[in-house]
Amino acid sequence: MSLTQQSAVEQSRLLASGEVSSRELTQAYLDNIASRDSEVGAFLRVDPDAALTQADAADAKRKEGETSPLLGLPVAVKDILCERDQLTTCASRMLAEFRPPYDSTVVAKLRAAGAVLLGRTNMDEFAMGGSTEHSAMQLTRNPWDTTRSPGGSSGGAAAAVAADMAPLSIGTDTGGSIRQPAGLCGVVGLKPTYGRVSRFGLIAFASSLDQVGPLARIVPDAALLFQAIAGHDVHDSTSLNESLPNDLLDSLSQPLKGLRLGYVEEHLGEGVDAEVRSAVETAMTQYESLGATMVKLELPHSKYAVATYYVIAPCEASSNLARYDGVHYGHRSSVAEVEQELASERAAGATAIDSTLVRMYRNSRTEAFGAEVKRRIMLGTYALSAGYYDAYYLKALKVRRLIRQDYDKAFEQVDLLVGPVTAAPAMKLGSLDDDPLAMYLVDLFTVGANLAGIPALSLPCGFTESGLPIGLQLQGPPLAEPSLLRAGTMYQNATDWHTRRALGKTTP
Ligand code: GLN
Secondary structure (H helix, E strand, O other): OOHHHOOHHHHHHHHHHOOOOHHHHHHHHHHHHHHHHHHHOOEEEEOHHHHHHHHHHHHHHHHOOOOOOOOOOEEEEEOOEOOOOOOOOOOOHHHOOOOOOOOOHHHHHHHHOOOEEEEEEOOOHHHOOOOOOOOOOOOOOEOOEOOEOOOOOOHHHHHHHHOOOOOEEEEEEOOOOOHHHHHHHOOEEEEOOOOOEOOOOEOOOOOOOOEEEEEEOOHHHHHHHHHHHEOOEOOEOOOOOOOOOOOHHHHOOOOOOOOEEEEOHHHHOOOOOHHHHHHHHHHHHHHHHOOOEEEEOOOOOHHHHHHHHHHHHHHHHHHHHHHOOOOOOOOOOOHHHHHHHHHHHHHOOOOOOOOHHHHHHHHHHHHHOOHHHHHHHHHHHHHHOOOOOHHHHHHHHHHHHHHHHHHHHHHHHOOEEEEEOOOOOOOEOOOOOOOHHHHHHOOOOOHHHHHHOOOEEEEEEEEOOOOOEEEEEEEOOOOOHHHHHHHHHHHHHHOOHHHOOOOOOOOO
8 A cells, every 4th residue: 555545543653653754755645746636626736845844844843752643744724724924715816815914723733733734725715615616716626537526615625635635634614515525525524513623714604604624534534633623712712612532533443332323214315316325324234233223313404404504604604705895805906997997987977876995896896706605695695684684594593593403302312313415426517507506405414513513524435336435424412523433433444435546547
């Protein structure tokens, strides 16, 4: 097995024992990126020299006796987390030239742990989407079938791990953006409990739903990265003051005894692809053979989750994105052109025309936001406006509470919930271009966890006949990441889906 096919946990051991240096490891990934990323398009930016400089620094620290588990391990970061003085674009023309003057807490924690920041990964613009096709920068392809989408919005992060171009990556999940691309690319993704990971320096989409989390090849790798980024942060008042067990990683090898897994029958019914259903059902049987009991239960309000999410998320987005006016932040339309435009309107006899300032705001936003972002801003602004607020936003908040209560009730009966991540495997690129509603429905099984603030894990549980990965989702009560990760490890120890490789033709 080549170095880049090893798990991050194993690479961490090789680094610790001195069998491998961070420079060698980082170079191996840079080589994979150089040979594969022209086909996949996972990375927006990679700076090999900067990565190798960090690798050398990690090797030097190791010599001085430092032992952090992430020391010298390469990590790819979704282009939504601020990195000091480095472009942080959110895959938007609006932020095409934005260089934050500070590090997000997640990036700062990665630096402090000695990780090598390998590069920045592609995403849907402002994380709005489920296919990475809304990126204003480039297309990302699914490494298992390059005519298909990797999912989104953390599509670059998932594709980078799936194609062995990074052992670990950071994504964000507002309605499924870690779990869905992980599922569609055959890798592991964890959306932590709301507040587990600091959002300081995370460019906001929908602040009450956004969470940062890890993507990796195997569950213990995800746990390794999760442990490094989790924790309370004085810069984020919504971050939780809860710590993870120090022995999290060691505890993963102990199977959960008497595990009670709940499932919802409709989530395996109509509308779910037959191959997805059968892979998830097989995974449930495997859990039973590992000693788990299956409990059928109901989440009566889950059928309203997508509708609720697509009111709340756009409302929060419309208010978060108000700051991009070309003055406070973001792309500024040329004032000279604005003045020319206004002069010609005046000359043509127009009376009620904008001031230069208002037209400059308008043009800046018109030019720099993509169609999907504009759609969300319009939806959100509408739902928040006087007269509609009660009918849409307030009602959505009430349904959100009911969804949370459904989960609370479910977790009185079971430890975790099991089901599919998405109803279908990866879609063809371009296939949902003209159908935003169909694209929103892809989020059916993932948005519930965000609305309720609970943690959820996605892991590979099979492949379709045509070779596309299928994802299994486990959801747990707040702060149940240790159990989720243990249950995921239990499954991976008994199965070998996670050992399959994308780009088999090119992987030695
Ligand atoms: N697909 C969902 C959306 O478009 C979720 C995105 C996300 O989690 N960032 O809003």
